[in-house]
Amino acid sequence: MVVISIIIILVYLFLIGSFAFGFDKVKPFKLKDTPAKTTFTVIIPFRNEAKNLPSLLKSIIKLEYPKHLFEVIFVDDESDDNSVEIINKFIAKSQNNIEIIMNERTSNAPKKDAITTAVKDAKNDWIITTDADCILPKYWLDCYDEFIQEHHSKCIVAPVTYNKTNGFLNRFQLLDLLSLQGTTIGSFGIKKPFLCNGANFGYQKSAFNELNGFKGNSNIASGDDIFLLEKMVKAYPKKVHYLKNEHAIVSTKPQQSWLLLIEQRLRWASKANAYTNWFSKLTGLIVLLTNALIISLGLLSILGVFNVKIFLYLFFIKFNIDFFLIYKSATFFNQKEALQSYPLALILYPFFSVYVAFLSVFKTYKWKGRTFKR
Structure with missing residues (x-):
């Protein structure tokens, strides 16, 4: 023994x-103030996120990227709170190109359906997904744009962290996420990428369509990020990259209780057997x-x-x-x-x-x- x-x-x-x-093999990417070129569609599925939407919407206002080069599509997944009302009020006052569409359910995976629905509606070359409980950094799209121009990527994995560090529960979750993020970055450094986070994940619309999106794993409710990454790595092994830049870090909220944390981790673990x-x-x-x-x-x-x-x-x-x-x-x-x-x-x-x-x-x-x- x-x-x-x-x-x-x-x-x-x-x-x-x-x-x-x-981790150290993936070199930090530095912004060079290159003129913006890439067009983006930011897709944000949501369901009953009234508490989180105001912070997300404020961060969208602060995005420095030229407004004519990006749009934001919110996908309503049967919300029964006032989430839609909050977004509509924001749209009425905002100069950004933002719309709400309804999720078209076709599978057992609501979030995958939401992303697929939005991709069909997307007008731009690049898709970036994030979550309704996130806060976006102001140079977020600038980082993606300059990285794409320099590396000609098909798919980009970018950093995510928690925005609260007070109390043991929050720090426990943050340490776990830092471990996952370290593993994610490290796996790219050794040329064996296998992790990503849908809260900060980008890919070409054409690549998504070429690979038939989530076809083949739509029976699994979660995994809108990992399964698509697996497809991307297999199809374009030299065109999948990690964006290691502090200005690209999307922050989200940790779970508020141990019970909710266990439920979240159960959801994450549920897709493990289906990994290829x-x-x-x-x-x-x-x-x-x-x-x-x-x-x-x-x-x-x-x-x-x-x-x-x-x-x-x-x-x-x-x-x-x-x-x-x-x-x-x-x-x-x-x-x-x-x-x-x-x-x-x-x-x-x-x-x-x-x-x-x-x-x-x-x-x-x-x-x-x-x-x-x-």
């Missing part, structure tokens, strides 16, 4: 170490095995069945390599304050992740007032 445990930890060390190495990227599956398996191993060895050490010193050595290796990657990510996102909760979060996280993985095998999950099966 000792030998197997050491092998698992060493494999984990190599995996996370490769992401940390890859072997490296994605291998990474998920290694991470799950390592977290389960830490829990098991910790309990066995307490019971006197496993050598405590060996357990502490293995835990120390995991503690440091995880911190190494998260520190890089926290530095890029300028959120080092979250690191104060890292020791406690690292102890709690294996239990949290294994619990969510176990529940995802059996449990349905709720999303926007609807219940979905795995």
Whole structure:
């Protein structure tokens, strides 16, 4: 058992170490004040987002990009609050090109349907998706435009973070997201991209149509970002890039309770079995095995069945390599304050992740007032 445990930890060390190495391989992209050229359609699906829309709409007003070069399409997914009213009032006062359309449901995936509906209506060359609970940075579209002009991309993955760091729950979620973002950036650095976030995800409309959008995974409610990324990477391996620029960071809100956080993670985990990227599956398996191993060895050490010193050595290796990657990510996102909760979060996280993985095998999950099966 000792030998197997050491092998698992060493494999984990190599995996996370490769992401940390890859993180630095993705060089920061610097704005050069190049004249704007690219036309964008920003797609924002929403369902009962009245509390979040005012902040999003204010950030849209502040976008520095030329107004004639972008449009915003809000897709109403059967909202029963005053979300539509809030957006319509904003449209009446705004000089931006903004419209609301109704979602055309054709599958078990409301958000995928919403994006597909909007893409059909989109007038511009590039699609960028974000969420109604996000805040957009003012040079957001400038970053995309200059990057596209320089790299001639087909698909662009861009950074996302949480905008609250007060309290352990918020910092726990932020550390988890920083780990995911670090892994995302690192995977691009080692030429094996497999993660992205639909809150900040761009692609050519023509590429979306060529790949038949979400066809092939529309039976899975979530995954509007990951499954499309998999298609893009397979079709255009040298044209999928990561936009590593602090002015491109979209911020969103963490979950307000542990129960809501578990529901969110269940939704994320529900699509894992449908991944087609072997490296994605291998990474998920290694991470799950390592977290389960830490829990098991910790309990066995307490019971006197496993050598405590060996357990502490293995835990120390995991503690440091995880911190190494998260520190890089926290530095890029300028959120080092979250690191104060890292020791406690690292102890709690294996239990949290294994619990969510176990529940995802059996449990349905709720999303926007609807219940979905795995």
